[in-house]
Amino acid sequence: MTILPRSLALFAVLCALLTLVGVGQAASPAVSKLMSSMSLEQKIGQMMLVAFRGPALSPELAEMIATRHIGGVILYSSWGNIENVHQVAALNAAIQKAAASTPAGIGLFVGVDQEGGLVARLRQGVTLFPSQMAIAATGNREHARTAARVMAQELSVLGFNMNFSPVADVNSNPDNPIIGTRSFGSDPNVVSRLTAAMTEAYVQGRVLCTPKHFPGHGDTDTDSHLGLPVSNHDRKTLERVDFAPFQAAFAAKAPAVMTAHVMVPAIDPAPDMPATLSSKVLEGVLRGQMRFKGLIVSDSLGMGALSKGVGTVRAAVLAAKAGAD
DSSP, rough: OBTTTTHHHHHHHHHHHHHHHHHOOOOHHHHHHHHHHHHHHHHTTTTTTEEEOOOOHHHHHHHHHHHHHOOEEOTTTTTTTTTHHHHHHHHHHHHHHHHTTSSSSSOOOOEEEEETTTTTTSSSSOOOOOHHHHHHTTTTTHHHHHHHHHHHHHHHHHHHHEEEBBBBOOOTTTTSSSSSGGSSSHHHHHHHHHHHHHHHHHHHHHHHHHOOBBBSSOOOOSSSSTTTTTTOHHHHHHHIOOOOOHHHHHHTOEEEEBOOOOOOOOTTTOOOOOOOOHHHIIIIIIIIIOOOOOOOOOOTTTTTHHTTTTOHHHHHHHHHHHOOO
């Protein structure tokens, strides 16, 4: 979600929604105490992870932190957030300082897409790793672990506490226009082993990772940035191929998972129903069948798969209702 006027409409709608459905799951006493001290508006704000423009803490972003109580930010090089490592470190420090100065004093998630290969927002002053598929081609699990360990260390030094990685999709469709070399490959066993290795390294490095894109974006032929893809795998194939890397990541204690804006009729046959908006996917499979207890993060709600359909504001409400955090 981006910092645009429509975010205010979304804020109001989510307030109404969560008044009815409640917020959160059972938490530790300290978290419960903090939650009980927060207003509904603050709780809603904590669900928001926003993008913003520019290389410094802008008045608009400062206002979102102070009055909209946002839960986090994502940095994009294409939005002018990333110029060099010194500037990024200063920006992230300023963001957390602004959050610390609010009455609640809650720190923010500060995230980035640093997968390696083609998807690496930071390209100067950090170690540039090859794509996940290239790492898989070495046949050495330790290379995947090392890449994640170094990325976690470098991101942490720069003030990031979340990396939207690794890609856990099994790239079984050669016509897939968006996953490709971002994946560890077409063998679910290889993808599972290397996804788990990276997840373990991020957990040890104390950087949140989000294995993505559940329930699987590998066997699709549409870019979800542009339209709504469909995965026509039956349930047995989903469990054998697509779910396997995510199960491996969860066994490796993944703290979060990212959803896919992909229709999966074998799970939810409702027309034009992306997984991100489906309670059958999020609550039925992720929470129920797979017993995942971590954070469910949606892919960007501004992507074409949603914005060209239900729209970004409506999608946010439906995602929250379906079980996204």
